Amino acid sequence: MTRGETCSWQTVEEEVRRRINAREWPPGEMIPNEVDLAEEFGCARATVNRALQRLADAGLLDRRRRAGTRVALHPIRKARLDIPIIRHEIEAKGLTYNYSLLSRKKLVPNAGVQARMQSEAGVRLLHIEGLHMASGAPYAHENRWINLSALPDAAKVDFSQQSPNEWLVLNVPFEGGDITFSAISARANEAAGLSCEEGTALFVVERTTWASKHILTYVRLTFAPGYRVHTEI
Amino acid sequence: MTRGETCSWQTVEEEVRRRINAREWPPGEMIPNEVDLAEEFGCARATVNRALQRLADAGLLDRRRRAGTRVALHPIRKARLDIPIIRHEIEAKGLTYNYSLLSRKKLVPNAGVQARMQSEAGVRLLHIEGLHMASGAPYAHENRWINLSALPDAAKVDFSQQSPNEWLVLNVPFEGGDITFSAISARANEAAGLSCEEGTALFVVERTTWASKHILTYVRLTFAPGYRVHTEI
């Protein structure tokens, strides 16, 4: 160990990472407390604290008051995934975006959708189907339900120019949501919209978003064949 | 505004979130600088700084030195995804885990795999196929390549008792990786392993991991029908 002059939280984080990777501090092992590390690195405890908190957040350390800090036994890696507006996703690839509305109706949903939306039996929701296209080719089929009692404004929008995806992102602040990824075989209407054969494997993203304890919307996005989601760890 | 007595960073973060959601600070708008906010909330600048940094990290604010802080125009939401060991994923569902090795050979990979592994033409890699099972039912098919020049120890492991997935996580520290999610139609060998019909839509996770600029391993996990990845936003 070199007793260098540096003392930024980045330096501390990097060195601790190195010691973990090099097994100088093996999985499960206690590491020195913040005061000792601060002395070793020649910096304030707050600096060490910041570095260690980041590492704990990344899943590499387990920290508990009084018990101290130890190297995580099973470093559960966490990936971060960006959830962009579809138009931006397409434009970022250098393609031109286009959208067409397929259907817009007030409907009583089936039991599955009703449960996800936490709406009451018999209540009508706004149902919208649309197609997102990239340079003329089908990109994703959007099947969306909107809770009109939480979002009465949506009833006034016709969604023929702007997709519900974009209208919601720009106009409706939300607090949280659930996302699910899965794979399905194309059904007849999806196959038709996405210009593929029935039975083709398609990537599906389902999302519900909520604010102040109300479900605002549920969307099922079915992507054209070949779609991939990419992230780093 | 109530001039409350509270002054934790959580309080500040919550209040700023509220103002953004309530459009008191509309998208694109500048917000007061840290000194002013600290005075308003009756706390130190460092406390405000911590709250605002978290919000910027979450994508709700854009901050730049000298230019100040403004509400993000298109709040790109970021989801966090845990990447568990498959055995843990299965056991967390209350099922019993089982693993069987299907194949283990040193092979020269095809061009696609060679490119992903950044290995040289003609060099043999360790190729392993195995099946993860949950309470007797097929769960995921693992198709893995290991770079033996970066991980010579792997040549000594037979992987009949422990899956490469688990051996790697426990024994090989890595610095980063790429992850891709997609959907495919089951090919003959996958359909056989996963007890489904050829052509069934399957969820696929591909992952490469690296350390000190070397690709360590590339894995393609093909999950049994019905698999879903879930996360929150």
Place this chain on the structure above:
DNA sequence: CAGTGGTCTAGACCACAAG
């Protein structure tokens, strides 16, 4: 109870970029 991490403070200096 006592030792650990979690947080807050007041003040300081630095790095960056807009004007």
Place this chain on the structure above:
DNA sequence: TTGTGGTCTAGACCACTGG
């Protein structure tokens, strides 16, 4: 040039929890 965020410090108190 100058105002902004980014960071570090020394010290303090609090909150939790293991022994």
